[in-house]
Structures are given as structure tokens and as C-alpha cells.
Amino acid sequence: MAHAQYETRTRTVEETVVVLELTEDEADELRDVLGESDGTPTRVRILAALQKPEPSKAEEPASTFEYGGVVYDLTATYRDDEGDAWRFTGETHSDGSPKLHCAGSYRTEIGDVLAAFGPLTKVPAP
Template sequence: MARAQYETRTETVEKTVVVLELSEDEADDLRDLVAAADGTRRMVSIFNALQKPEAPRAEESADTFEYDGVRYDLRVPYRDRDGDVWYFARFGDGVRAGIGRTPRNADDGDPFRTAAGYGPLTKVTE
């Protein structure tokens, strides 16, 4: 029987960004320079960013583990290729896996063996 399910995958993407650190006075001076510029789309974007600096973003959850280039969120269950649901939990520095239930101790299953032997694992979103 065919089956389809929407899923969300977390992928690790590396990109280079430029971060400009300014004092408030320096930001005011830069804002004045940008406001006096020619008004291109890029300058308008920079001016808008300077008008309303964003609050610091919360750090990404540390409740993840990575295997073979895929990052798994330990807070949600995953379905394997046979349809079984797997749960993950952190115990100290290690991560454990349990089929049909959340792992209860550090002696439960190895999540890397789970991902390799029963994958691909897809996040349960229903």
C-alpha cells in the first residue's frame, strides 16, 4: 500500500555572512550616511536594518545529534522505513534510541545503528 507524508528535515548548511559590530554612535553615523545615499534597493535594505536592529536570537536546541550528515531533533519521534516509530533521549554525553517509546536509560539502543539499519528516518509530523 502506497503512503505519503509531509516531513520536515533539518539540513546543515554552511554559509558565509558578514557581521558588522558598531557602537550606537557609530550606527547612528552609518545610518545618516546610508540615508543620504542614492536610495538603491540594497541601501534601503541596509537603512531598514539599521533602523530596527533585531534582538539576539535564541540558540538552537542542543537536543540534536548528527549522523551521516543529517541532524536529528531529539524532541520529536521519527518513523523508519518499515513504519515503526523511534524516540530519542540524551543521557549525559550520549544519545539513546527506543522503538515505540522514549529510552529510559543509557543502556537502551544505539541511535547511530538505528539510523543506519532502519533509515531513512523521517520526522513524524502528524
């Protein structure tokens, strides 16, 4: 008889990254140098990063999140179909979706909350 046992394992990977801070003039010069390159995959990725810089992580977090066609106010409290109150934690899942907590103890991502306890109804501000 076949037998299977499922386990969850956590793996930690350490990697070194380099953060390069450039003035706009320096970035223009680097773009010129990379644009003349032979187009190796690494150089193409660097050039792409210089073309479309990502917003700084220090920026204000979004105050809304759209899920399933519904826009949620991340600063509001919501009630589920059982009447329990949920608030966004400020944390996000690895896919970027926000996490919520109920009564300060149960924390999970928005999709799980909606699947188990949805729909969520926004509680009017006092």
C-alpha cells in the first residue's frame, strides 16, 4: 500500500546584492556604455533597470488594494459574513497581497479571508 507524508520546509538563502547610487548624468553615461554592448543577458537587464527605475521602497505604502474587482481601503476596518472585524496589518504576502488580522491574533492574506469569511463590508468611520 502506498503512503505519502506531506511536510512544509523553510529554506533560507543568503545572497549578496550591490546597490549602485548614480546621478542622472552618471546614469545617462552608463546607459550609453551599456547600449553599445554586445547585448549579454546581464547587460540587457542592467540597461532595462536604468531605463525604468523602480520607485523607492521608502515611498508611502498604497492606501488601497484591488482584489477581485473590489477596491479595499487599507486603513479601514471590515466585517466578514460572521460579523467579525478585520483590519489590514501593513504586511504583505510574497505575491504583494495585503494581510489582515482578526481580533489581533489571526493573520492571513486577503484572498484566504474572502474565501472563508467573505464578502467583507467596510465599517463606516465614527
